[in-house]
Amino acid sequence: MTLTNQQIMKNTITTAGITAGLLNPEQAMKFIQQTFEATPLGGMVRSVVRRAKTGEVDKIGIGSRVIRKKTENTDDGYRAKPTFGKIEYATVAVRLPWEITEESLRENIEGQNFEEIVTNLMTRQLGVDLEDLRLNGDTATLDTDPDYDFLKINDGWLKQLNNGSHVEDRTAKEAGATTLAMFYDALKQLPDKYNDGTLRWMMSPSRKQTWELYLYNQAISNGGGLNESLMRAPAGIPIVEVPRMPSSKIVLSNPKNLIVVNTYDVRIRKTTEGQEAIMQDKRFYVVHLDDDPIIEELDACVLVKGLM
Numbered sequence: 001m002t003l004t005n006q007q008i009m010k011n012t013i014t015t016a017g018i019t020a021g022l023l024n025p026e027q028a029m030k031f032i033q034q035t036f037e038a039t040p041l042g043g044m045v046r047s048v049v050r051r052a053k054t055g056e057v058d059k060i061g062i063g064s065r066v067i068r069k070k071t072e073n074t075d076d077g078y079r080a081k082p083t084f085g086k087i088e089y090a091t092v093a094v095r096l097p098w099e100i101t102e103e104s105l106r107e108n109i110e111g112q113n114f115e116e117i118v119t120n121l122m123t124r125q126l127g128v129d130l131e132d133l134r135l136n137g138d139t140a141t142l143d144t145d146p147d148y149d150f151l152k153i154n155d156g157w158l159k160q161l162n163n164g165s166h167v168e169d170r171t172a173k174e175a176g177a178t179t180l181a182m183f184y185d186a187l188k189q190l191p192d193k194y195n196d197g198t199l200r201w202m203m204s205p206s207r208k209q210t211w212e213l214y215l216y217n218q219a220i221s222n223g224g225g226l227n228e229s230l231m232r233a234p235a236g237i238p239i240v241e242v243p244r245m246p247s248s249k250i251v252l253s254n255p256k257n258l259i260v261v262n263t264y265d266v267r268i269r270k271t272t273e274g275q276e277a278i279m280q281d282k283r284f285y286v287v288h289l290d291d292d293p294i295i296e297e298l299d300a301c302v303l304v305k306g307l308m
Helices: 025-036 102-107 113-136 157-164 180-189 205-222 228-232 275-280
Strands: 046-050 054-061 083-090 092-101 166-169 200-203 239-241 250-253 258-263 267-271 282-295 302-305
Touching: 025 046, 025 113, 046 054, 083 282, 092 102, 092 113, 102 113, 102 282, 113 157, 113 258, 113 282, 157 250, 157 282, 157 302, 166 180, 180 250, 180 302, 200 205, 205 228, 205 239, 275 282
Parallel strands: 046 258, 166 302, 200 239
Antiparallel strands: 054 083, 092 282, 200 250, 250 302, 258 282, 267 282
16 A cells, blocks of 8 residues: 555654654554555565664474374373574664755646645655665675775675574685585585475576576577476576666575564654754655565575675
């Protein structure tokens, strides 16, 4: 559901009060949902909303081979027990500010609808940038990185995977080429219990095209036909194109294993008051929210890196 400008601004106060622009829980959920819908991966990962900025997300599991033989009229005292765990999260406050001149509102053919159009565009860009940060964020990014200020905000999924999941490094294998063997070597890293039909290869569009080129060249060299099912789903696992994924990396996992934690504390502030707004004849906006990407089960992921 698209959140209209009227809904967004429902609780907005144009003064500098501490609760200015605080959305109620229903509005916050709709706004967060809209940011997830901005990207292909956003609709596939798991979203968790909490009231606290830091805390824990519970996880529960059941072991295998838990059934026992039944003996009539006998209770042997055996009970299958679930296993409980937790993942800690610590959301980071982020913001997206923008401004619109009053002249552009007066002269634009869309009139006052122009404000809503810009707000929805900014909401979409917020979703795109959040996914970028959730994937590529690294608080240890060096100052020399041109995106230092952006990437250092938080540690993303790729850094977490590199530090704790199964890693298939292709740097010294087949010169980092994208081959069929690469996919199967990555699968070997993953315990079979997670290979249950929910896995996806998450890669950049350019990496997918590199894989397609490999298959085209194989078909030309060997004089055979092109296997389109293999192109779409190597090793029987579908490909998901993720535009913000680095081309040198591929992630193998169930997308629901990737979790985004947000809080209900979403604020959208707007002001047309104050000396700056009056003198510059502008409206100022800013979105505030809390965000943290975590992974439920690192053992259920493979990071393929070192691709050329």
